[in-house]
Amino acid sequence: MDHLDLKKFFRNKDIKKYMAALFVAGILLMAFSSQPLKIGTSGFEEGSTNKKTDEIAQENNILDDDIEKRLEDLFENIEGAGKVKVMITYKSGPEKIVATDTRSEESSTSETESGGVGREIKSVSGEVNTVILGSNSSGGGDALVVKEKTPEIEGIVVVAQGGGDANVKNSISKAAQALFDIPAHKVEVLKMGE
Numbered sequence: 001m002d003h004l005d006l007k008k009f010f011r012n013k014d015i016k017k018y019m020a021a022l023f024v025a026g027i028l029l030m031a032f033s034s035q036p037l038k039i040g041t042s043g044f045e046e047g048s049t050n051k052k053t054d055e056i057a058q059e060n061n062i063l064d065d066d067i068e069k070r071l072e073d074l075f076e077n078i079e080g081a082g083k084v085k086v087m088i089t090y091k092s093g094p095e096k097i098v099a100t101d102t103r104s105e106e107s108s109t110s111e112t113e114s115g116g117v118g119r120e121i122k123s124v125s126g127e128v129n130t131v132i133l134g135s136n137s138s139g140g141g142d143a144l145v146v147k148e149k150t151p152e153i154e155g156i157v158v159v160a161q162g163g164g165d166a167n168v169k170n171s172i173s174k175a176a177q178a179l180f181d182i183p184a185h186k187v188e189v190l191k192m193g194e
Contacts, residue, residue: 068087072084072085072086081163084159084172088155091154092151095149095151098144100129102127104127106123106124153180156176156187158188158190159189159191160190160192163190
C-alpha cells in the first residue's frame with residue numbers, strides 16, 4: 001500500500017469503528033487481567049483468599065459425597081438393584097459469577113492539516129470493577145454473586161449387585177439421566193463383584 005492508499009484506508013468509517021472496538025477490547029482485557037478477582041473451580045476468591053484452597057476442596061468433596069450417598073440410597077430402592085455404589089465425575093467445579101461495574105469513556109478530536117486534509121481521532125477508555133458488598137474481618141468485602149453455575153457432569157458410574165440384570169441396569173441408567181439431564185452414554189451401570 002502506498003501513502004495515499006493508507007490515507008483512504010484510515011478515512012473509512014468502518015475501519016475507524018473496527019479500530020475503536022479493538023481498542024476497547026484491549027482496554028477491557030487489560031482491566032480484567034489486572035483485577036484481583038479469580039473465578040475458578042473453587043468459586044469466588046479475592047486477592048488473598050479467606051479460605052484455604054484445601055478447605056474449599058474439602059467442602060466440594062463433602063457436597064459430592066452427599067450427592068453420591070443420596071443416589072446410592074435412591075438406587076438401592078430399585079427392585080433387584082441390591083447394594084449400590086455411585087461415583088460422579090465433573091468437567092469442572094462450581095463457578096460463581098460476580099457482578100461488575102463497567103465504565104467507559106469516549107472522546108473524539110477533529111484536526112485539519114494545512115493541505116485541507118482532515119482527520120478525526122477517537123479514544124476510548126474503560127474500567128471494570130467487581131461489586132463488593134459490606135466489609136469482612138480482613139477489611140475487604142464479599143463480592144456480589146449474580147449467578148452460581150453448578151458443575152457440569154462428565155459421567156456417572158453405578159456399581160450394583162443387580163447390575164447384571166438388563167431391567168435393573170436400564171432403570172438405574174434412566175433414573176440418572178432424568179435426575180441430571182445427561183445423555184445415556186454418560187451413565188454406566190456395572191455388576192458388583194462378589
